[in-house]
Amino acid sequence: MSETSRRGFIAVAGAGAAAGAVAATAGAAAGADPAHGGGLGGGGPVMVYIEDPAAGRLTVMSGDDEVDVTDKDLVGRILRAAGVR
């Protein structure tokens, strides 16, 4: 590689440096610090986990937290929506 090409290569590679930092993992940091539990509904996905359908209990997870809910009707509707019988 010629000297001109090498300088050009490094210049192109560093061109974005002046644009500032880009947060690559902002989503993970938001509300995920266990030292500051953000509670449910703090943004980000909400996950529902049904471990024992017969008990009618589901676990709702969001941020750093989870809450157990007993609702047989809701569990039934979720299972039907998932095609589970």
Next chain:
Amino acid sequence: MSSHREAPEISKDPVADGTDVYAFVSPDKPSTVTLIANFIPLQKPDSGPNFFEFGDDVLYEIHVANSGRATPDISYQFRFSTRIRNPRTFLYNTGPIQNIGDVAWNRPQTYTVTQVARRGRQTTRKVLGTNLPCPPVNVGVRSTPDYPALARQAVRFLPGGKRVFAGQRADAFHVDLGSIFDLGALRPFNEAHLINMPEMNGRNSTQSFNVHSIALQVPIEQLTRTGRRPSGVGDPAATIGVWATASRQKSRVLDRKQARYVGVGPWKQVSRLANPLFNEVIVPMAEKDRWNIRPPSGDRQYQRYVYRPELAALLPQLYPGVFPRLAAYRKERADLHAILLTGIPAGVVDGFQNFTGPTPADMLRLNVAVPPTAEPNPLGLVAGDAAGFPNGRRVGDDVVTVELRAVAGLTIPLVDPSFTPDDAAAAVQDGTSNTNAPLLANFPYLGHPGGGYQTEPGTTSVGSERR
């Protein structure tokens, strides 16, 4: 990595895989204790374009128990955050990285340290430091031309006279993995093995590999339950229990917008480590994953594997005629139970104790009243050096040899003076030493990591030839 890839599940999650824990009175600053937890095993230095880093989605913790219950009275939590400076380049660095804030380093990682103190029902959280920098990995002579300087810049002071470092280090653990896990062979004793071969020196499997270390140096009085330096070795408050964990959120979902998994829910332990080699060679394969997610305070359910370790039964079979007294010994291994699960009570070893109470728990037990030794013996307590393993664990302690000899029966006389160990029990070893980077005399004590450019590939062996 005394505990690298030691369980099926964690072997598939290297970023959360704890490899070693160390706890020792700092040799150059004996008013403090240094706690080190290593993660991410077997890092090849030559590993671009993406190098090794802590997980932004992992909660790393170092725990201290000081109230006799084997539960964490103090936890130091570490959370990491990575950013990309220039999203348009594929490079980890766009030029030589001259200092830790150099914009040429395209993927800097920083972290937050939080102290969680528990006393009775009260829990107190205190953020000790934020936006603390990790050093880059040791890329090579052009990219990280003065790596020691970069590493020094990553040593930071925290309130209360503490110091912290988090970043890549050379692995200080040495072990002949290829031989030991090839049917329990020890190369120096090849000729005595059931499948005998010519004897040879041990091969250090971790030579040339790096790890990621979290190191914390804390004044002793901040770790004891009395809040003071102990009055002496016999002081009941002199011994602290130490272990490290990694946790992930209970659930993960693939976020297509971010093109990565995002954690959801409470933090759940996925890995833990205290005594070297505990989950590796004492806990059965079928129990290793469950062991990793449980706290040490529940280790009573594993004590049967300590009382009757499988390895002690295998040694006489693998080396016929070498361990006849060990083979004939039928009593429970109360010596190993004390060393690994409760600490050694007063009266067993002259002038020493590191007993933390009757709750069986895998913890490193450090009696902080034992001062550092001027010339440490890598064999620690069994060689008369009470500042070494199993009194905590120093970076240079040869834990493989110590534990091999203990399992082989060398420590039975501590609890059963009627037993005379086999001659081989005092000689058995894997024949390795630390052939990786030299250790440092100062914090963080682990040597500088090997560089990518400088690293030469190892040799492979094809076929089934015996060597």
